[in-house]
Amino acid sequence: MWSSAAKWCEREDPSLGLLRFRFWFALLWMSYDCADLLFRGTGDILWISSANGLPLMVLQAALIGGQLCIAMGISAPLACLACFALRLAEAQFYFGLNDFYYYCVVMIPLAFAGEKRAWTRDFLVVQLTWIYFATATLKLNPEWLSGGHLYVRQNYLAAIQHWPYPAWYQRQFLSLPGAALLARFGVAAEFLLATLLLTRRAPRVATVLALAVHGFAALALNVWFFGASMALGVIFLI
Amino acid sequence: MLERIIPVFPRFRNYTIPMPALSRSPLVVLVLALVLAGPQLAGFATQFYRGFVPFRTTPTRVTLSWDMFATHIERCGVNWSPPLPGPLFELRQKSRALEWQSVADTREHYDRIAAWACATFHQPNRALLTCFLPLGKEESHVVECR
Numbered sequence: 331m332w333s334s335a336a337k338w339c340e341r342e343d344p345s346l347g348l349l350r351f352r353f354w355f356a357l358l359w360m361s362y363d364c365a366d367l368l369f370r371g372t373g374d375i376l377w378i379s380s381a382n383g384l385p386l387m388v389l390q391a392a393l394i395g396g397q398l399c400i401a402m403g404i405s406a407p408l409a410c411l412a413c414f415a416l417r418l419a420e421a422q423f424y425f426g427l428n429d430f431y432y433y434c435v436v437m438i439p440l441a442f443a444g445e446k447r448a449w450t451r452d453f454l455v456v457q458l459t460w461i462y463f464a465t466a467t468l469k470l471n472p473e474w475l476s477g478g479h480l481y482v483r484q485n486y487l488a489a490i491q492h493w494p495y496p497a498w499y500q501r502q503f504l505s506l507p508g509a510a511l512l513a514r515f516g517v518a519a520e521f522l523l524a525t526l527l528l529t530r531r532a533p534r535v536a537t538v539l540a541l542a543v544h545g546f547a548a549l550a551l552n553v554w555f556f557g558a559s560m561a562l563g564v565i566f567l568i
Numbered sequence: 569m570l571e572r573i574i575p576v577f578p579r580f581r582n583y584t585i586p587m588p589a590l591s592r593s594p595l596v597v598l599v600l601a602l603v604l605a606g607p608q609l610a611g612f613a614t615q616f617y618r619g620f621v622p623f624r625t626t627p628t629r630v631t632l633s634w635d636m637f638a639t640h641i642e643r644c645g646v647n648w649s650p651p652l653p654g655p656l657f658e659l660r661q662k663s664r665a666l667e668w669q670s671v672a673d674t675r676e677h678y679d680r681i682a683a684w685a686c687a688t689f690h691q692p693n694r695a696l697l698t699c700f701l702p703l704g705k706e707e708s709h710v711v712e713c714r
């Protein structure tokens with residue numbers, strides 16, 4: 331068993347998928363941190379807790395530097411580990427967002443991406459599979475399946491944030507029954523994505539499904555970066 | 569694009585930790601697997617320990633359980649009248665149009681934000697909260713600040 335494990339650890343991954351994923355993942359999150367810093371996205375939210383924003387700005391600047399190194403391939407393994415630590419600090423001391431924890435669990439294997447070992451890719455695919463499976467399982471609850479969760483998010487966005495939903499969409503999907511339909515499609519799509527990732531079958535179907543799920547989250551729920559970084563995983567790693 | 573960028577900086581790539589040796593060691597890979605899987609499995613198990621039953625109960629926030637969009641939420645708009653110094657008419661002004669929003673997950677939390685803002689700015693006023701609830705209802709209430 332140990333010898334087969336050793337062989338698996340030695341196996342090379344000749345494709346460029348891992349490096350491409352690392353490049354785009356770093357670029358995406360660098361743009362997140364640049365926009366966050368420039369437009370005081372998180373900084374203004376901190377107003378509620380009256381926390382000091384300066385350490386956060388330092389964290390964000392360091393993350394931008396780290397991600398630039400990763401994208402350019404400059405001491406990328408070290409930069410990956412530094413970015414892991416910085417994002418973990420951001421999650422622990424400021425906002426414990428799932429987005430930030432996802433970033434952390436991806437950055438650890440990415441530190442080894444330059445070696446192009448097959449196990450790194452396997453780790454990341456299993457990681458993605460688990461996230462889709464776990465989140466779909468936890469969505470099997472009355473509030474999500476009844477459409478209540480989406481009802482709240484969408485109606486808040488429409489009424490308070492003046493989100494530009496088309497009129498037809500508002501008529502069909504801002505009601506509880508309409509939101510329930512979307513919610514059930516969503517959970518089915520996530521289970522299907524987990525299955526396709528696990529079996530590594532039908533990469534095109536998985537890509538379309540990931541783009542549909544995360545495209546919906548961006549356009550209808552105003553969640554852009556987390557979904558995009560998960561979709562990158564499906565596109566480059568499966 | 570990537571292939572074109574990486575060779576531009578070959579000399580920087582030498583200043584790095586010895587990943588080739590580490591990446592071939594089954595022990596290192598095993599430790600990494602445990603470090604990654606352990607907290608996530610523990611997070612997921614904690615959801616069940618805290619009472620999550622599929623199709624019957626709603627999960628709570630647990631780090632690394634991947635509970636996005638699965639937990640209970642309520643969302644409110646908060647309007648202060650008269651406006652707070654700034655002038656700050658509504659909580660929405662502290663949000664960006666895309667991605668970054670000043671939101672909480674319960675009406676009680678929004679009540680605390682409304683009252684906190686009144687107290688911080690030492691200004692008697694009232695806050696009107698318009699809340700959306702997962703039962704498919706919208707309700708409004710007022711937080712008086714004196």
